[in-house]
Amino acid sequence: xxxxxxxxxxxxxxxxxxxxxxxxxxxxxxxxxxxxxxxxxxxxxxxxxxxxxxxxxxxxxxxxxxxxxxxxxxxxxxxxxxxxxxxxxxxxxxxxxxxxxxxxxxxxxxxxxxxxxxxxxxxxxxxxxxxxxxxxxxxxxxxxxxxxxxxxxxxxxxxxxxxxxxxxxxxxxxxxxxxxxxxxxxxxxxxxxxxxxxxxxxxxxxxxxxxxxxxxxxxxxxxxxxxxxxxxxxxxxxxxxxxxxxxxxxxxxxxxxxxxxxxxxxxxxxxxxxxxxxxxxxxxxxxxxxxxxxxxxxxxxxxxxxxxxxxxxxxxxxxxxxxxxxxxxxxxxxxxxxxxxxxxxxxxxxxxxxxxxxxxxxxxxxxxxxxxxxxxxxxxxxxxxxxxxxxxxxxxxxxxxxxxxxxxx
Numbered sequence: 001x002x003x004x005x006x007x008x009x010x011x012x013x014x015x016x017x018x019x020x021x022x023x024x025x026x027x028x029x030x031x032x033x034x035x036x037x038x039x040x041x042x043x044x045x046x047x048x049x050x051x052x053x054x055x056x057x058x059x060x061x062x063x064x065x066x067x068x069x070x071x072x073x074x075x076x077x078x079x080x081x082x083x084x085x086x087x088x089x090x091x092x093x094x095x096x097x098x099x100x101x102x103x104x105x106x107x108x109x110x111x112x113x114x115x116x117x118x119x120x121x122x123x124x125x126x127x128x129x130x131x132x133x134x135x136x137x138x139x140x141x142x143x144x145x146x147x148x149x150x151x152x153x154x155x156x157x158x159x160x161x162x163x164x165x166x167x168x169x170x171x172x173x174x175x176x177x178x179x180x181x182x183x184x185x186x187x188x189x190x191x192x193x194x195x196x197x198x199x200x201x202x203x204x205x206x207x208x209x210x211x212x213x214x215x216x217x218x219x220x221x222x223x224x225x226x227x228x229x230x231x232x233x234x235x236x237x238x239x240x241x242x243x244x245x246x247x248x249x250x251x252x253x254x255x256x257x258x259x260x261x262x263x264x265x266x267x268x269x270x271x272x273x274x275x276x277x278x279x280x281x282x283x284x285x286x287x288x289x290x291x292x293x294x295x296x297x298x299x300x301x302x303x304x305x306x307x308x309x310x311x312x313x314x315x316x317x318x319x320x321x322x323x324x325x326x327x328x329x330x331x332x333x334x335x336x337x338x339x340x341x342x343x344x345x346x347x348x349x350x351x352x353x354x355x356x357x358x359x360x361x362x363x364x365x366x367x368x369x370x371x372x373x374x375x376x377x378x379x380x381x382x383x384x385x386x387x388x389x390x391x392x393x394x395x396x397x398x399x400x401x402x403x404x405x406x407x408x409x
Contacts, residue, residue: 006105007050011038011113012058012087012096017226026060027224028113029067033238036067037224038113039074040237042082045109047325048121049318051080054103055113056096061086094202095194097187104185112179112223117141118241119219120281120321125182127321129215132159137187137211138203141180143221147171150223154214161207161214164199175216179223219284244408245364246280246401247355247382248324249373250291253397254313257374260295262305264312272398278322279398283405286364289327290354290371290381296329297336326362328354349373350380359385368408372400 015027022030028038042053057064061084068074068082075082085100097110109125111117124141128134140161142154153174155163164177177199190202206212220240224230251257254277256268280287289310295301310327317323330349336342347353355371358364371382371389382389388408392400 005050006052006054007042007045007109007111008054008056008097008100008104009038009041009111009113010056010093010096011064012056012061012090013114014059015114015225018224018230019227021227021230022060024060025063026057029060029063030224030230032224032230032233037233040241041111041113041116042078044116044118044241045121046078046080048323049314050109050121052105053078053080053082054100054108055082055084056087056100057084058087058090058096090195092195093198094191094196097198098191098194098196101185101188104188106185108183108185110181110183114225115179115221115223116237116241117143117178117180117217117219117221118284119217120278121180122318122323123278123282123321124180124215124217125321126318129159132213133210135211136213137184137190137206139182139213139215140203141178141182142175142214142216143178144173144216144218145176146173148174148176151176156214159213159215160210161203161212163207164204175214178217178221242363242365243284243286244366244368245286245288245358245362245387246369246404247288247290247358247371247385247387248277248397249349249371249375249378250289252374252394253372253378253392254289260298260300262293262295262301262309264309267309267312269316270395270397272395274317274320274322276398276401277317277324278320279401279405281322285405286326286362287324288358288362289324289329290349290358290373290378291327291329292348293329293331294333294336294348296331297333297338297341299337303331326358328357330354349375350377350384352381352385355381355385355387370404370408372397372404 011028015022029036065084069084087096087099152167153165154177222233224233254273330347331341332343332345332348334344366386369387371387372392376391379389379391
């Protein structure tokens with residue numbers, strides 16, 4: 001399967017319930033914690049490998065174009081492409097998607113730009129599951145709620161969505177549509193007349209034909225559609241999106257240590273390593289690789305080889321609905337043959353430089369974070385950086401991760 005690449009984001013609605021706040025600004029571009037809300041959505045998606053973003057604009061589209069069309073500062077920060085498609089008149093969510101058809105890949109993520117649902121997107125996009133039909137046009141990420149009256153409920157028949165129910169009059173528990181969809185482009189064939197609503201017209205039709213799958217996920221969710229939730233997002237979003245982190249050694253922990261591993265053809269995953277990373281992703285952990293690479297200082301290979309191998313690892317993980325968020329490698333060794341790398345540094349474990357760099361960049365919740373590796377220096381580096389450090393037994397990464405997740409939550 002091709003790695004996930006594209007996310008289309010609906011930002012064209014008026015947001016009338018927010019009154020004067022959206023008089024001159026589209027709702028998804030309202031400032032929340034120092035940047036437009038939709039940028040929080042995009043930054044979260046970027047962690048999962050999305051590198052092409054399509055903004056489907058309508059209301060106050062000139063504001064969107066001014067900020068994001070061309071080589072914007074945010075695009076540079078993101079390291080990914082952003083394109084803006086403006087509907088010629090209000091077309092509804094289905095019509096906006098149909099109008100953008102020429103820009104869409106064969107499979108793509110579609111989501112609302114005025115809400116964040118924080119879960120493992122790659123599980124929705126990349127993972128086939130047993131007992132699911134192979135012929136489908138969409139998967140919907142569903143959110144279980146204890147009590148809701150603002151959202152309609154979704155009924156499942158096994159893995160298939162069987163019905164969309166109206167908003168309940170009284171609070172009740174159930175599954176709601178989170179506004180996050182993994183779609184096949186053939187869904188556009190169902191959008192004939194516009195304006196058209198995906199949620200009210202197209203999805204019920206697909207459900208009746210057994211073409212729509214539903215998957216339930218737990219995770220932080222907020223929709224800024226009403227003033228109270230906009231205020232809550234402005235007060236809490238930064239803290240709510242902070243995550244604990246798993247710092248993982250590489251050679252001997254994730255892959256068999258065959259000595260200065262740097263070629264794809266020589267890389268051998270340890271059994272359970274990919275499953276361990278996916279379980280961390282599913283549990284809402286950031287995943288970091290932190291690896292000493294003395295082979296660079298010794299002249300056995302170069303940094304490009306390390307980067308190529310790490311990208312291959314990322315692609316391998318993506319096929320199984322997993323990913324790591326960032327990587328640090330130390331190229332130094334005091335006995336190296338490359339003069340500029342033959343130094344005593346502050347990044348080679350058990351020193352903490354690599355972990356400190358990641359902590360400064362990502363601001364993880366340290367009390368729930370941990371460092372795992374096959375050597376005592378890995379545990380020492382973790383403890384010195386302020387997280388739980390543990391030397392693990394050979395081949396035990398999956399069991400160790402499961403035990404720590406059960407303990408730390």
